[in-house]
Amino acid sequence: MSEVRPSHPPNDPGHGDHMETLESEFSIARSNALIPLLVISAVTVLAILAVIVRAKPVAPPEGVAADKAFGPADFPVVFAKEEALVGLDGGGTDAATLIFPVPAPPFSEGIFPCMECHGSIPPNPERRTLEGMHTDIVLHHDEEHRWCLDCHDMNDRNQLRLASGALVPFTESYRLCGQCHGTQYRDWRSGIHGKRTGYWNGAKRYLLCVHCHNPHSPRFASLQPLPPPVRPQFLRPEDAVAVAASGEGSSGSAGKEGGHAGHAH
Amino acid sequence: MPDTPTDRGIPSGADEETNAAPGQLSRRDFLTAVGVAAAGFLAGCTPEFREKYLQKHFLELSPQEVEARLARLRDDYAKRFGQEVSVSALPAQPGVLYGYALDLSRCIGCRRCVYACVRENNQSRSPQIQWIRVLEMEKEKGIDFETANPYYNPERVPDPEHFYVPVACQQCRTPQCTMVCPVGATWQEPDGIVVVDYDWCIGCRYCMAACPYGARHFNWGEPELPVAEFNPNLHILGNRPRPQGVVEKCTFCVQRARVGRYPACVEICPVGARKFGNLLDPESEITRIIREKRVFVLKAELKTEPKFYYFYGI
Numbered sequence: 001m002s003e004v005r006p007s008h009p010p011n012d013p014g015h016g017d018h019m020e021t022l023e024s025e026f027s028i029a030r031s032n033a034l035i036p037l038l039v040i041s042a043v044t045v046l047a048i049l050a051v052i053v054r055a056k057p058v059a060p061p062e063g064v065a066a067d068k069a070f071g072p073a074d075f076p077v078v079f080a081k082e083e084a085l086v087g088l089d090g091g092g093t094d095a096a097t098l099i100f101p102v103p104a105p106p107f108s109e110g111i112f113p114c115m116e117c118h119g120s121i122p123p124n125p126e127r128r129t130l131e132g133m134h135t136d137i138v139l140h141h142d143e144e145h146r147w148c149l150d151c152h153d154m155n156d157r158n159q160l161r162l163a164s165g166a167l168v169p170f171t172e173s174y175r176l177c178g179q180c181h182g183t184q185y186r187d188w189r190s191g192i193h194g195k196r197t198g199y200w201n202g203a204k205r206y207l208l209c210v211h212c213h214n215p216h217s218p219r220f221a222s223l224q225p226l227p228p229p230v231r232p233q234f235l236r237p238e239d240a241v242a243v244a245a246s247g248e249g250s251s252g253s254a255g256k257e258g259g260h261a262g263h264a265h
Numbered sequence: 266m267p268d269t270p271t272d273r274g275i276p277s278g279a280d281e282e283t284n285a286a287p288g289q290l291s292r293r294d295f296l297t298a299v300g301v302a303a304a305g306f307l308a309g310c311t312p313e314f315r316e317k318y319l320q321k322h323f324l325e326l327s328p329q330e331v332e333a334r335l336a337r338l339r340d341d342y343a344k345r346f347g348q349e350v351s352v353s354a355l356p357a358q359p360g361v362l363y364g365y366a367l368d369l370s371r372c373i374g375c376r377r378c379v380y381a382c383v384r385e386n387n388q389s390r391s392p393q394i395q396w397i398r399v400l401e402m403e404k405e406k407g408i409d410f411e412t413a414n415p416y417y418n419p420e421r422v423p424d425p426e427h428f429y430v431p432v433a434c435q436q437c438r439t440p441q442c443t444m445v446c447p448v449g450a451t452w453q454e455p456d457g458i459v460v461v462d463y464d465w466c467i468g469c470r471y472c473m474a475a476c477p478y479g480a481r482h483f484n485w486g487e488p489e490l491p492v493a494e495f496n497p498n499l500h501i502l503g504n505r506p507r508p509q510g511v512v513e514k515c516t517f518c519v520q521r522a523r524v525g526r527y528p529a530c531v532e533i534c535p536v537g538a539r540k541f542g543n544l545l546d547p548e549s550e551i552t553r554i555i556r557e558k559r560v561f562v563l564k565a566e567l568k569t570e571p572k573f574y575y576f577y578g579i
Contacts, residue, residue: 028401064418069393072384073494078377079384079533087547191550192368192578195537200549212536220536222421226376229415230393235485237391 067234070227078226102208105170112170114157124152140217151176151215177209184209267334309566313337321462322449323462323502332502338505342497345506350497357456358362364457364544365528365552366560367431368578369537374399374422374429378530378539382433383520385503385529387496389488396482396515397433397530406426433530434480434515435458435563435571442472442481442514450511457572458517460502468510470532477564481514502563517541544572 072079105112117133127147130137141144144157153161159178160168178185187193191204194212198204214222290298307315328332335352342350379397380510388394400413404426413430423429440459443451450465451472473481474574491494499505507513518528522541526532531539542549551574554560560574 022565064416066416066418069391070380071390071393071491071494072380073491075380079381187578190553190557192540192554193537196540196550197527197532199548200522200527200542202527207537220373222423223373223375223535224420225374225422227382227416228376228418229379229395229398231416236391 063071064228065234066228066231068227069230069234069237073225101203102171105173105208106211107170114152114159125149125154126167137216140219141215147258162250173215174209177215181209281450289409318353320464322465324452324453327432334577337502337505338501342499342506346492346495346497348495348497350499352499353520353523354501357454357458358523359455360545361541362544362572363436364542364555364572364574365436365517365520366444366540366551366574366576368538368540369428369430369575370577372399372429372431372538372577374417374424374427375535377533377535378431381529381533381575382468382515384494385496385521386516387490387499387506388482388513389484389486389490390494390508391489393489394482394484394513396480396513397431398479399431400431401429403428413492430575431476432480432563433573435478435569435573436515436517438570438572439568441475441477441569445471445475447471454502454519456523458519458522459514460516460519461512461514462502463505463507464513466511468512472512477567477569481512483512484509 036243063117130148131198149161151160153159153167156167158169160170162176163179174188178188184193188206188209194209195207196204209215209218214221275278294373307319311335311350315338315396318329320334321330323331331354338352342352376399377525379395379399382388382397383390383395386396388396398415400410400411400415401417401424402409406412406428417424417427428566436457436459438450440453441458443453447469448465448467450467451459451461453459467515468483470481470483473479473483484507488507490506496504497505498520500516500523503516503519517528518530521528527541528539531541538555540550544551544555554576556573558575558576558578562569562574
């Protein structure tokens with residue numbers, strides 16, 4: 001201890017001096033560093049203010065301007081075809097022959113019953129390109145492996161034909177589709193796949209597969225979207241009017257015609 | 266004595282009388298006169314006036330008072346829109362908890378639901394209010410709200426590079442919006458629907474700040490609702506016309522759901538992506554979906570526990 005002691009006392013006052021010099025040198029309030037610091041902060045504030053003041057109003061991003069508000073009344077066609085509920089009772093409970101209440105199949109005008117024409121035409125089972133009749137049908141449904149008579153019965157054209165040979169009417173075509181699309185059929189029966197209307201706790205109306213999927217080209221057809229919501233900067237009607245008058249936003253028509261964003265395909 | 270603060274703060278009646286100049290009202294007389302005038306006004310005004318301007322919170326109304334309010338609203342709307350109007354206050358059915366599911370693999374982003382909702386629920390046409398917002402997201406990125414675009418407008422949908430996520434009120438089981446409301450103007454009904462009492466809302470918009478889904482909308486201006494497009498089938502907590510300065514939101518079409526109907530967005534959806542039903546019924550569509558599909562909710566990490574599920578039904 002006695003050896004250590006002498007070494008400390010000389011250090012202590014020195015240490016204290018060092019702290020004092022530190023305080024006096026680096027104290028901002030007492031040093032000239034205050035002036036540049038003030039200058040820097042003032043310049044920063046001025047720069048931020050300049051950016052804010054000189055900034056242009058937020059320009060709509062690329063794509064549509066969305067500067068006009070549309071309402072349901074602008075699309076009478078879309079909302080006109082809300083069908084009323086059709087007869088919802090009926091239908092068995094036996095799972096094998098379960099019949100679901102569906103609207104009539106969406107036949108082309110005057111095409112059904114098929115046997116009105118086919119009754120007098122001898123059936124031709126040969127696979128061929130159709131000429132003369134049904135030329136509007138473009139088969140895009142596993143067309144490499146499939147042909148008309150895989151689903152339509154050769155002798156009774158008013159009915160469809162399952163793989164088992166059993167005939168089913170067009171109103172139960174889901175049984176035919178369900179042969180291959182089993183998971184969709186299962187989901188459709190339990191209400192997961194496909195559209196339901198009616199009552200969540202009661203009678204529901206189902207749709208046939210073919211109401212949404214063209215059986216000859218089953219991918220769901222694309223639709224024109226209804227116009228986007230109006231951007232907040234055009235929320236006040238007078239703003240939208242001003243934009244339309246200045247001719248900058250041509251989206252008044254773009255909204256109706258479907259716009260011009262991302263339709264490269 | 267007059268120097269002590271207490272004496273200056275509470276002058277005695279005698280002091281005041283002496284302070285009042287001749288011909289001037291003393292404070293006591295003034296307050297008495299105001300009180301009598303107010304009491305007289307309240308006693309003299311009609312019960313209808315009192316119901317309208319001094320009304321109670323909806324949940325505190327007696328059945329008779331609810332009926333009176335419905336009658337008043339029916340009269341008001343019939344006068345304003347010139348047609349028969351039905352305003353219901355049908356309460357929640359017992360044993361029902363509404364749930365919703367949306368199949369993202371089916372939705373094509375056509376926005377039919379947005380406009381069907383506007384029409385069914387009498388939203389303001391100008392300034393525009395839409396309860397459903399359809400977000401376009403890139404398939405590359407997955408669910409990403411940062412880069413989602415609600416203003417997409419290609420000629421045809423679906424775009425092969427994108428998928429679409431319609432977002433409306435998620436009907437949370439722990440709704441933050443109701444917890445922050447300073448006046449209790451919004452609450453969760455027993456069947457799980459979060460509703461707003463438009464007569465009680467003070468328009469502070471705390472609920473809009475609290476909602477992580479942007480599902481609440483404020484009537485900044487006097488809502489414009491064309492008479493020809495008015496839907497007269499109303500519910501007092503749902504789609505009745507709103508005044509300026511209140512917040513509104515999706516109610517699962519309470520006016521339809523409580524009589525058993527599907528919401529308007531379910532009925533219009535051309536691809537059948539929208540599913541609705543009773544979460545407490547083990548055989549309903551919605552419980553089947555939750556049981557058989559992999560469902561998820563938006564922003565699950567916030568513990569809002571929505572009753573609005575998204576799934577891929579492929």
